[in-house]
Amino acid sequence: MRDGEQTPGVALTKDKKLLIARALDEMGVSIIEAGSAITSEGERESIKAVANAGLDAEICSYCRIVKSDVDHALECDVDSIHLVAPVSDLHIRTKIKKDRDVVRQIVAEVTEYAKDHGLIVELSGEDASRADPDFLKALYADGISAGADRLCFCDTVGLLIPERTTKIFRDLSSSLKAPISIHCHNDFGFATANTVAALAAGAKQAHVTVNGLGERAGNASLEEVVMSLEWLYKYDTGIKHEMIYRISRLVSRLTGIPVSPNKALVGGNAFTHEAGIHVHGLLADKATYEPMSPEYIGRQRQIVLGKHAGRSSITLALKEMGLAADDAQIEEIFNRVKQIGDQGKHVTDADLQTIAENVLDIYKEPLVKLEEFTIVSGNRVTPTASIKLNVKDKDIVQAGIGNGPVDAVINAIRRAVSSCAEDIILEEYHVDSITGGTDALVEVRVKLSKDGKVVTASGARTDIIMASVEAVMNGMNRLIRAE
Numbered sequence: 001m002r003d004g005e006q007t008p009g010v011a012l013t014k015d016k017k018l019l020i021a022r023a024l025d026e027m028g029v030s031i032i033e034a035g036s037a038i039t040s041e042g043e044r045e046s047i048k049a050v051a052n053a054g055l056d057a058e059i060c061s062y063c064r065i066v067k068s069d070v071d072h073a074l075e076c077d078v079d080s081i082h083l084v085a086p087v088s089d090l091h092i093r094t095k096i097k098k099d100r101d102v103v104r105q106i107v108a109e110v111t112e113y114a115k116d117h118g119l120i121v122e123l124s125g126e127d128a129s130r131a132d133p134d135f136l137k138a139l140y141a142d143g144i145s146a147g148a149d150r151l152c153f154c155d156t157v158g159l160l161i162p163e164r165t166t167k168i169f170r171d172l173s174s175s176l177k178a179p180i181s182i183h184c185h186n187d188f189g190f191a192t193a194n195t196v197a198a199l200a201a202g203a204k205q206a207h208v209t210v211n212g213l214g215e216r217a218g219n220a221s222l223e224e225v226v227m228s229l230e231w232l233y234k235y236d237t238g239i240k241h242e243m244i245y246r247i248s249r250l251v252s253r254l255t256g257i258p259v260s261p262n263k264a265l266v267g268g269n270a271f272t273h274e275a276g277i278h279v280h281g282l283l284a285d286k287a288t289y290e291p292m293s294p295e296y297i298g299r300q301r302q303i304v305l306g307k308h309a310g311r312s313s314i315t316l317a318l319k320e321m322g323l324a325a326d327d328a329q330i331e332e333i334f335n336r337v338k339q340i341g342d343q344g345k346h347v348t349d350a351d352l353q354t355i356a357e358n359v360l361d362i363y364k365e366p367l368v369k370l371e372e373f374t375i376v377s378g379n380r381v382t383p384t385a386s387i388k389l390n391v392k393d394k395d396i397v398q399a400g401i402g403n404g405p406v407d408a409v410i411n412a413i414r415r416a417v418s419s420c421a422e423d424i425i426l427e428e429y430h431v432d433s434i435t436g437g438t439d440a441l442v443e444v445r446v447k448l449s450k451d452g453k454v455v456t457a458s459g460a461r462t463d464i465i466m467a468s469v470e471a472v473m474n475g476m477n478r479l480i481r482a483e
Contacts, residue, residue: 001239002181002207003222004033004060004082005214007255014046016254018053020210023247025055028239029222031205033082036062037072047076058120065103065110070117080120082152083110087136088127104139108146115147122181124152129159133168137175144178150205151180155194158187158217162197173202181205184220186212191220196228210251211259211266223248223265223297231292245299245452249425258428265297268428268447272302273313298452305337305347321349323356332359346445350457350474366477367392368417375465377405385409389416406468413472417480424479425449426472431464444468448475455479 003024012020021032034050035043051059060080063069073081085107086092092103107123114121123143125136140151153172160168165182172180182198184191184207195206212221223244229235248266252259261268271294286293286301294301303317314334318325325333336355340347357364371388385408386399400411414424428447443460444467455478459470 001029001222001226001237002031002033002060002205003029003209004031004062004207005209005219007209007213007215007218007257010213010255010257012046012254014042014049017046018049020247020251020254021050021053021055021057021059023243023250024210025057026240027243027247028237029057030238031058031060031080033060033062033207034076034078036069037076037078038064038066038069044072044076047073047078051077051079060120060122063110063114065106067110067113070110070114070119073119074117078119080122080149081114082122082124083107083114083148084124084126084154085139086127087125087139088130089132090130091127100135104142107139108142111143111146111148120150121148122150122152123148124154124181124183126154127156128153129155129157129164129168133171137172140172140176140178144176148178151176151178152183152205152207153180153198153203154183155185155191158185158190160184160194161190162193165194165197166201169198169201169203173204179204181207182220183207185214186217186219189217191218192224192228195220195225196233199229200233211248211257211263213251213255213257221264227265227292227297231296241296242298244297249427249449253425266299270294271299272304273316295452300453302454305341305352309334309337309341309347317352318356321353321356323360323362325356325360329359345443346456346458348445348456348458348474350455350478353478364481366473367480368473368477370469370473371395373409373412373469375405375409377408383408385412387412387416389413391417405465409465409469410472413469413476417476423450424476427454429468431467442467444471446471446475448472448479450479453479 024032034047037044037047047061058079060082061073061076061078063073063081063083065085085103086095092098111121111123125131128136180203182195182203184194199206206225208222208225209219210222212218226237226239229237230241245266259267271290303313305313311330311334314330333355337347369390371390373385373387375385377383382401383405384401388397396416398412398416400408400415402408402411426446427449430445432443441460441462442464443458445458447454447456455475457471457475459467461467
């Protein structure tokens, strides 16, 4: 299993690349393509830092069929290069303005050069799905003769379909004397299907990316490929599948690219249930509406409450909270939830907790209480917040900075509660204006997570900062209380 590929608009710092690389290495990814050394001095520093981080994974740099690219890769102390040669006539003619024979000659020369300098070489055919098959095989044969360790077939604009992929890889894997990889793009949504088809037909390695990131529509998704192999094909990939969700969230947070709610396995709606008929089935057997246990990939089931919720939803949600209620109490909680849902509002975990505690006549003192906070912000001032919290009957004063006043105060809160709740992550933050005007009442909804457990909470005020503080505090209290 291999992870790599660049994504438009994303420029990761050295520290962020190291965080992701260490997580992938811990997860069991065998090869990490850390970047393209030719890009810039900063990119080379990042790649070199990953290469020298003492990871078990093979660290690779993307290279064109240019010796200077190889030289820059060598500066970064990488183990291998992903040597990419254009192989379709379209790419050969328009990109490098050469002919087929010249490309074959250059491939052989650059491969030999890289091997002479001690690098592992994976020779990749760019736009291979539009290349002449005989020419592609000849180029691969040249690479093998020059010392290439692995080959790669790139479906550069996502034109493969699984049936054609199977045919191609049965042919290549039987006729070439080197292991071959599959590199799929997702332009038509076939990246995962084509990757799995190639592996079933003889490919020895898959190029994948966390959350399916990559050029245009992205690449084959690591989590989809791994779980398709593990769960559907019963093949042991060697990947620590329980880390999938955590790494998905890490990459989303560090790249700033949110995961689509309906994304397979790691999207916010996966393993999330609202419709009463679904939840009724879950109460009888979790397998009725879940293909696998969410814990298998390191996440937890969520019950969403709103106008579509049924009594079964209430029962299961209370069970997840560790609360017991009789039929009459469940009916009362159900009616209150429906009233909120019919008003078009979201019923968060914190809302349900409050409703249930009122109906069940339970009062739980918040573990974290707000005493006061101050915000300093302006066009020439770094947004800074100072906050005083009472955490488990102990007053704590902290400060934080951020990209804006809301970010600053949330960072200050997280620092203040770190003694009792480390690693709380703000997964999502939404603001809705409930009324019009500059004095509008706003509702802030947040999704927080800690160690795989996810909670939602909200706050409603005319002051967006106060609403944000209220929402985050409500969510944090839920997470801390659940420990």
